[in-house]
Amino acid sequence: MAFKQRVFSGVQPTGNLHLGNYLGAIVKFVALQEHYDCIYCVVDLHAITVPIDVWGGPEELRRNTREVTAAFIASGIDPNKHIVFNQSQVAHHAELAWVFNCVARLGWLNRMTQFKEKAGKDREAASIGLYDYPVLMAADILAYRATHVPVGEDQKQHLELTRDIAQKFNNDFSESIRARGFGEAFFPLTEPIIQGPATRVMSLRDGTKKMSKSDASDNSRINLTDDADAIAQKIRRAKTDPEPLPGEEAGLEHRPEADNLVGIYAALADKPKAAVLQEFGGGQFSTFKTALADLSVARLSPIAAEMKRLTQDTAYIDSVLAGGAARAEVLAAETMNAVKDILGLVRR
Numbered sequence: 001m002a003f004k005q006r007v008f009s010g011v012q013p014t015g016n017l018h019l020g021n022y023l024g025a026i027v028k029f030v031a032l033q034e035h036y037d038c039i040y041c042v043v044d045l046h047a048i049t050v051p052i053d054v055w056g057g058p059e060e061l062r063r064n065t066r067e068v069t070a071a072f073i074a075s076g077i078d079p080n081k082h083i084v085f086n087q088s089q090v091a092h093h094a095e096l097a098w099v100f101n102c103v104a105r106l107g108w109l110n111r112m113t114q115f116k117e118k119a120g121k122d123r124e125a126a127s128i129g130l131y132d133y134p135v136l137m138a139a140d141i142l143a144y145r146a147t148h149v150p151v152g153e154d155q156k157q158h159l160e161l162t163r164d165i166a167q168k169f170n171n172d173f174s175e176s177i178r179a180r181g182f183g184e185a186f187f188p189l190t191e192p193i194i195q196g197p198a199t200r201v202m203s204l205r206d207g208t209k210k211m212s213k214s215d216a217s218d219n220s221r222i223n224l225t226d227d228a229d230a231i232a233q234k235i236r237r238a239k240t241d242p243e244p245l246p247g248e249e250a251g252l253e254h255r256p257e258a259d260n261l262v263g264i265y266a267a268l269a270d271k272p273k274a275a276v277l278q279e280f281g282g283g284q285f286s287t288f289k290t291a292l293a294d295l296s297v298a299r300l301s302p303i304a305a306e307m308k309r310l311t312q313d314t315a316y317i318d319s320v321l322a323g324g325a326a327r328a329e330v331l332a333a334e335t336m337n338a339v340k341d342i343l344g345l346v347r348r
């Protein structure tokens with residue numbers, strides 16, 4: 001059966017939205033609006049899977065949820081044409097996650113590398129929510145039977161799990177799915193969209209580590225809320241090696257910091273890395289860094305300013321989230337009702 005083409009993606013409201021989130025995800029969200037119906041979600045239920053001191057408590061969660069929403073809108077997502085909302089306002093995500101808990105296998109979850117990284121050494125002390133995180137993520141996507149999910153490279157394994165869950169549900173209940181008139185498959189096998197030069201933006205202090213919200217060093221990342229001076233300073237201080245930039249992409253091998261900065265430039269300029277090297281290859285790093293700082297400030301400062309303006313208008317942000325949630329709920333309820341019928345859960 002052909003599924004209606006639909007895009008879904010989510011961002012956690014855990015503070016410090018950074019250039020990696022922007023280039024790896026949000027820029028793609030904006031571009032996909034042209035061709036698809038899109039649903040963009042602030043995944044607050046995922047944020048609370050880590051200890052409270054990490055997500056910051058109730059006030060921080062509210063603030064960060066509104067800030068991510070503001071970042072979406074400031075970056076160019078249109079909440080009137082598409083759907084923007086926070087996850088906890090649509091109860092079907094958690095409800096479908098329960099069903100998927102009964103579909104997903106322990107062995108599958110035991111292989112999730114992000115759980116191992118986030119849980120650290122003391123795995124016994126991790127929350128069950130952290131372990132179950134990828135199942136809730138599958139529910140987010142499949143509550144809308146989304147066909148395409150734009151994400152950074154680090155989410156690839158979670159999207160494979162989403163496909164495994166969809167496939168097992170489709171197989172386990174194939175007879176009931178057919179009997180209900182849904183054809184061969186109820187859930188689509190969602191395609192990840194992981195493309196371009198910035199699917200994995202690395203730390204500015206260490207080219208072998210991912211740029212992350214939780215890195216203790218603020219100099220490791222460019223935050224979407226950074227002002228022009230902070231952006232320029234962080235790029236000037238970014239770690240590099242002593243060699244000049246190579247003329248060709250092959251020359252970036254084993255030079256993680258150079259590779260990262262060229263990737264960032266390419267993504268911001270919307271050019272391939274090869275084109276960036278053609279322009280800057282053979283030149284000094286300092287010249288390239290100045291150009292990169294200028295480009296970053298030109299692209300990011302207007303977003304920071306608009307985010308600031310929007311976050312002050314809480315009533316507007318909350319109305320976007322409420323309106324989006326109401327529209328999302330209609331779609332998710334339709335899926336959930338069908339799932340209940342397929343499973344044999346008696347409903348009103």
Ligand code: TYM
Binds near residue numbers: 013025043
């Ligand atoms: P989160 O909030 O950690 O990150 C949001 C998005 O940013 C991408 N990203 C990066 N891309 C490139 N370079 C980086 N250094 C970098 N860091 C983060 C992430 O890949 C992501 O696309 N599990 C998700 C949230 C989620 C979700 C979903 C996503 C919940 N449900 C359903 C898609 C569909 C996450 O932790 O995102």
